[in-house]
Amino acid sequence: MSETLILVLLIVFVALAFDYINGFHDAANSVATIVATRVLTPFQAVVWAAFFNFAAAVPLFLTGEAGVAKTVGSGMVELKYVTPLVILAGLLGAIAWDLITWWFGLPTSSSHALIGGYAGAAIARVAFDEGLSNIFHAIVIQGWVKTLFFIVLAPMLGMALAYLLMIIVYWGFRNATPRRMDRWFRHLQLLSAALFSYSHGANDAQKTMGIIAGVLVAAGYLEEFRVDWWVILSAHAAIALGTMTGGWRIVKTMGARLTRLKPRGGFCAETAGALAILFPTYLGIPVSTTHVISGAIAGVGAIRRPKAVRWGLATNILWAWLLTLPAAALVAAICMTLIRVFVGHF
Template sequence: MDTLFLLTILIVIGALAFDFINGFHDTANAIATAVSTKALKPRHAIILAAVMNFVGAMTFTGVAKTITQGIVDPFTLENGSVVILAALISAIAWNLITWYYGIPSSSSHAIIGSIAGAAIAAAGINAINFAGFGKIILALILSPLLAFTLGFIVYSIFKVVFKNNNLSKTNQRFRYFQIATAALQSYTHGTNDAQKAMGIITMALIANGYVTSTDIPFWVQVSCATAMGLGTSVGGWKIIKTVGGKIMKIRPVNGVAADLTGASLIFGATTIGLPVSTTHVISSSILGVGSAHRLKGVKWGTAQRMLITWVITLPISATIAALMYYVLNLFF
């Protein structure tokens, strides 16, 4: 079998595996609040999330195009197949490690850091497209800050609007509404996260000369959407437990505020073609809502642990990818 074709097959398999893992690793964030408030039974929440993620993944391709050409230029990338394969192995390894320990880290940070690390190992720092890479990093940094702020504002408005309402009845009504917001958040997750694997596969197809355009092939879109949906159907109970209960005690009104905040910001990023960390956005939304509800009610120890993981993901994944590139380069 031709080496280039073999590498392409391995990359497609790796990218779909990354999307599958992303499905149970990151999608858990989208339904965590609905499960923790008992607005949805776990099985129903997972089915809902799987369907909405698939639909979301089939709707947009802007983020995929950004991943394809925003970090490195696939048309000139030196030893591109090995770079991409090394990046996938690194991102998958980091995702599985953080999933095992129940830490809601960012798949976006992992894959973006991995691509950069492997590309630098292959061709030096000049391999990075600094304009595109800088824009992506800025989006990753600003989105959780915006999510925290917007979550604080949205819940503060809720407190004013519903201050004279019976708390029990209000929460019951919001529990029904939370089914819709969980579906919306799952949909927006699909519009952004599933596209990262689409971008990686397209990058490999360009680097290996199989396509000459950054347009995402339809079979790539369907494959990645399916992998994300199947991964979601597996569930991510450790992540659900952390996001749904270890940040703060979530009631339906808190969950709706957090879901609306997260979905708005993720969808906003998707419409302008920027990849963001859905994990960061959703968790930061909950932190913002929790701070507006009762500052002492937020479990800041868990938040600190999550923050540390977010900060170290980029450099660690980049380092693992660089080492992986040197290993793979011995064989290909």
């Protein structure tokens, strides 16, 4: 077995480990609202979410379209600067930041940690090879413009849709008692939670597919960028397994501390979040499920009164979001530097 093949297998393993941690870290996004409203127990909720995380693989098998994977794998970093070791350093940076924020219970974006780490490692390589003045040669500007735009747009869209859905629900059930409303929405929230978990799997699993396909191209095992069936299957299995394990520190933040939720609010938050994720997924743009569901939950809380949302906590979450890209990039750059020192080549 060649050294290159061993390295590629190691990176695929690390990529799937990141996907697992992504599901583990983002389990709160999929289950926090349905647990907070007591529609399902925590165990039932993670099984429900994991099933629909995995079910999101079906359309990829049928159509072969993996736009998000292509954007992450080849649309944000110049492939000529990508080597297996660059990808390994990027993954290590993303995993380190995910674990740090999980420990502190901060619902940051695994997606942005991944793309930040990937970019940081590529930038470090260019800095060593071509000098600091040329580091942005590693970046595909167009891909970053779209992604950065949706960093802002996605949570705002989730918030606006949730707010609108709450107005529609209150108007439609204006003659019903709150108890009757909750009885209806306890059933409907099963559907909304399934839809959100599906959208989570559809967008987030593709990011790891893009990384795996990228390393196969960089190592010469693929002549052109494409996502094979085994990559689709393994990425969805890893994220579903991670969701099954669950990240309960973040569930508490998302489902209880940000605002208080009832079944009708949970339904609106999950439905709005799913729609706000599926739209950019269709466009092939990676977005943060964490950002979107946080915005949607805040939109639900704001319909009662602005003070119903704990804006101090929301501010802390926002700071964690803003730090994710540069922090993951910095950790990945450090990893790339250590590889340079101890391995001696890229």
